Amino acid sequence: MQKKQSVFQLLPILLGFFIMGFVDVVGIATNYVKKDFQLSDAVANLLPMAVFLWFLIFSIPIGMLMNKIGRKKTVLLSMLITVVALLIPMIAYSLPVVLIAFALLGIGNTIIQVSLNPLLTNIITGEKLTSTLTLGQFVKAIASFLGPVIAAFCANTFGNWQLLFIVFAVVTILSALWLWVTYIPKEEAVAVVSTFGESFALLGDKTIFLFFIGILTLVGIDVGLNITAPRLMMERAGMALEDAGYATSLYFIFRTAGAFLGAIILSKMSAKKFYIGSSAAAILAIALLMSANSQSLLYTGIALAGFACANMFSIIFSYALKKLPSKSNEVSALMIMGVSGGALFPFLMGVMTDAMGGIQIGAVGIILICCVCQLFLALSVKE
Template sequence: MKQKPIFSALPILFGFFIMGFCDIVGISSDYVQRSFGWSPVMTGFVPSLVFIWFLFLSIPVGNQMNRWGRKNTVLLSMGITVVGMLLPLVTYNSTTCMLAYALLGIGNAILQVSLNPLLNNVITDDKLLTSSLTAGQVIKAISSLVGPEIVLLAVNYGGEDKWYYCFPLLGFTTLLSAVWLMLTPIKREPAVAESQVSLSSSFALLKNQTILQLFLGIFFIVGVDVGTNYISSKLMAMRFGWDEDAVKFAPQVYFFCRTIGALIGVFALSRVASIKYFRVNILCCIAALLVMLTVEHDMVNLACIGAVGFFASSVFSIIYSKAIQAQPDKANQISGLMITAVAGGGVVTPVIGFAIGAIGIIGGILVTLCCVLYLTYCAFGHAGSCMGHGPF
């Protein structure tokens, strides 16, 4: 009997939960800093260990996926993640810790390239695909919300110096996800002739002005996401003197609001034109950052952190789905190209770290605001106009 698309989509959607594991870099970077005595600038490179791999691996994996198949590529990513999550248990030092983060990033980069288009294998309706991608972002946001709790669970169990006990918990969950997907029959996508895909042909897609602006849109929305997660606890500590226990509440507020925003987006995007939704949300995001920049009140700033998470929550899925639908016959290449832009998370956070070191926490907020200003241009410029005339 033929399996219904919803049942085939379930293990794929659960894969978005694994995708959210990379967001533990926000809270765990504080423990890494204390464990090894790193400076704020050095600590700013911790997210880079995770997100820089998107820059180097996404396009080659997107092209190679034509040979491997999307499902097999997802399973490969999960295998790499499991290996990385076991390393700190073998021996815990700065080297193995950095290697664990790197393998988490490598696995996550491959996962994001392959998991998003794998939904295309079971969901063919354009509007339903956008909604399903947003549903995936809800699940990813839930994972991001749970991530700090997993880290704190490890701290409560083994003490602050055993925070890395969170890694095997993440690894075991990844293993369960891989087994579920492996046992679920999913029809393989049509093969593409290898002569048609190459690194140069993928980058050639950026000659299309719309694809280029959407590529940069992904770069900066991930920068906003990772950057806000990264500075949230530091903002409350540096500006208001919150202690170590209290500051952990800031990233949780961010992820909770991002989860609610993504959940609302699932339903809103099936009823409202995505370009209108994009424009309204990005303007609200600017407003939240401006208030955060100018008003120094702890609850107001905490609310602004949550507001950025809420209003930015659906932007990634809107931009990504538009890019995929722009040229469906090149979905694998475009997926690799777009996920390359996720490296924005690894580029923006060191810049934030330098800005904080130079002029304080206000520098981190200004860098995040600059990212949002580009997204505003993306929403109201050429790419936004094309979105308004597409299947959205």
């Protein structure tokens, strides 16, 4: 009976991981907004900045809030903000409104990223925790690759890609209601609360600083490819946006597959060797995207990139936690702040693309630099 109860407690939390994946819709949404309002790449790429900047600002404060109101209430707060963010573009559709909506989406996603994993530990502990977290990331990836598919379906069938927001809003409301009525054991009160000063002081440690840069550049690769992949398909293969958007789904499909295969390989191979191989594969994939002009080669590069980047986040995160186990809360908050790379690098990519007359080679070059940073970190890390 206890096992059955834990399953019912787990399901609404897993659905929360699906909502966590909504943040990845910013990739395809940026391209639709760029088309709708005839924006330059630099201006269009303010959308990812509006989403991911909040990871830098709110990660630590959200951890402090969670200690005060509890994990479940914090997750529910994130879902409420997410619903508001998703419904705003349906009420009024203009560039300022979209920027506000995506800012709220970023705030909501920051909150759920900080609070959902700890909430899972309220019902899952010990050896089962790692496998359950992997399952959660798989559920998150489903939302990531479904976003472009649903957007394309809504655009082709109803002539309005924004109906994607309605679909995601309904799922979020149902998830919030399910979690609200589900009993989740409360966590013990936290005596020590992380502060900005305590977390930022860790950057003085050279290794922690490199891990932070690793997360920063990895998310830059992830978000950058989400935005750039459809543009490459349109630029190099002459595809319409509705069809080119599937390139983002392809990236996440192979990212998901890579995560499961990586879990098997990492049980038999050292994390450092696997990290080096993944980084080298990522560089190869981006180099292919810089030169490819055919649809098949572009798809190959995108798929390889997704496969190569699938396990880097978990490897970097685990290395960081093992470096300073006594400061795990501060290290975790700092690594989550690194997700703000999704704001920084897409903006730089947009500026570079505009400077090169709208050609995507500049954006891909920024992604390549981020991949080289990953290889440097993989070679320098000590096990």
